[in-house]
Amino acid sequence: MNKIKLTVFWLARALGLFAACRRLTAAKVRILCYHGGCLGDESSYNPKLFCSSAMLAQRMQWLKRKGFTLVPLAEAAASARRPAAARSALTTAITFDDGWYSTASELVPVLGKLGIPSSLYLCTSHYLEGWAIPSVAVRYLIWKSGLQSVQLHGLGSADGSVELGTPAQRNAAANRIVAAIDASLPQRDTKHAMLEQLASCLKVPSSALALSTRRFEYMREAQLLALAEQGCTVELHGHVHLYPAGDPAAFEADLRQCSDTIVGAGLPRPTHYCYPSGNFDAAASPVLERLGVLTGTTCLPGLITQASATQSHYLPRFLDGESIAMLDFEAEMSGFSELLRKLLRKAHPLQPA
Ligand SMILES: [Zn+2]
Known part of the structure; x- marks a missing residue:
């Protein structure tokens, strides 16, 4: 499907349709x-x-x-509220x-x-x-390990034998491990020690997790x-x-x-909002209006x-x-x-x- 789409795009661009669309939608x-x-x-x-x-x-x-x-x-x-003729290209x-x-x-x-x-x-x-975001760092470690199953220990409620062979199993495992990390003391050292312990169980070297680079923070x-x-x-x-x-x-x-x-x-009061994960409903607008928030952005293209x-x-x-x-x-x-x-x-x- 992606290949067909990209072929259509390639042809459209070659025929000048991208340039035409830019002019039409300027x-x-x-x-x-x-x-x-x-x-x-x-x-x-x-x-x-x-x-x-x-x-x-x-x-x-x-x-x-x-x-x-x-x-x-x-x-x-502000541009979007102005008439089309009063906007930059x-x-x-x-x-x-x-x-x-x-x-x-x-x-x-x-x-x-x-x-x-x-x-x-x-x-x-x-x-x-x-501290590193557990839901992202845990999924990174499972991806990085490539293991089909693992024996977890030192991870509280997540301890035990875990299957990782399918996307559903990996997701269920990640959710369980993240819940265990979320339940631990709200301290950077504690959270990072648990991620290091998970890395060790999954046979991912600490240097590959590289928490010190702050990549997941x-x-x-x-x-x-x-x-x-x-x-x-x-x-x-x-x-x-x-x-x-x-x-x-x-x-x-x-x-x-x-x-x-x-x-x-120490920053100015913000006036623009973005819906986390793109979820929204009709009740949002009156609240945004009341708080003086001018825009809300979704994840819809x-x-x-x-x-x-x-x-x-x-x-x-x-x-x-x-x-x-x-x-x-x-x-x-x-x-x-x-x-x-x-x-x-x-x-x-x-x-x-
Ligand atoms: Zn987000």
Whole structure:
């Protein structure tokens, strides 16, 4: 399927359709999303979550070459509310999710050097914790080991014989191990000792886990405050990395905590939000409105034609990463993929948008 898609894209580009789509959709606004950078082999393990600085630089240079106007998120949001005629060509904002240490050390500097503004949506609970994210580090270790089964010991409730032969077994094992780590003392030393113990059980050398590089951690206050110098503003990704669907009171409390933590670090009060894991519902907009949050971004791809105040709380955004081929990226940013999605929806009107 992917091969067919890329062949269609290749032909379309060769026929000048990408360039035509860029001209036709020049007034529409785009938002791009990245996550963490690479300090080792993270992009081989999870190419949606981690990308190399070289890949990001390639994307940015292409955008510049093709005449995209790279603006701060606030400007992109303001553009989307203006009439199409009053916008710059191919207005695009770059965003980063979560707050990985490697985002600050590897990715934001790429944009800084090119003079491209960006925004980071920070999940503040992980930022305050200051240890490797268990759900990511544990899955990395299982991937890295390649074992079909393992005998776990020294890991509390996760101890015992564990099968790792299928994706479902690996996922169940990861969830059990993460629960055991989550239940341990909330200290960096304790969490990291458990990850080292898991590495030992899985026969992955400590040097391959490389916790000291901070590859699975979030940035700390010093990196967060240094982002502004490179044109990166800090926005909201929730205090916990979970959108509480159907519970607006919990959503409001979570947003306030996230916002207060960012202000407490000495940064301006954030006014843009990104739904963790892309989950949202209709109850979000009134809460965002009440708290003075101007936009909310989803993980649904698309170009923004015009956004009312409410529509601004559900803006589409393209999740780029090492899992996306350069040709796929060009198709999306040119507006060709959006055209294909529209045609497919017309051909299959009962399919969800
Ligand atoms: Zn996230």
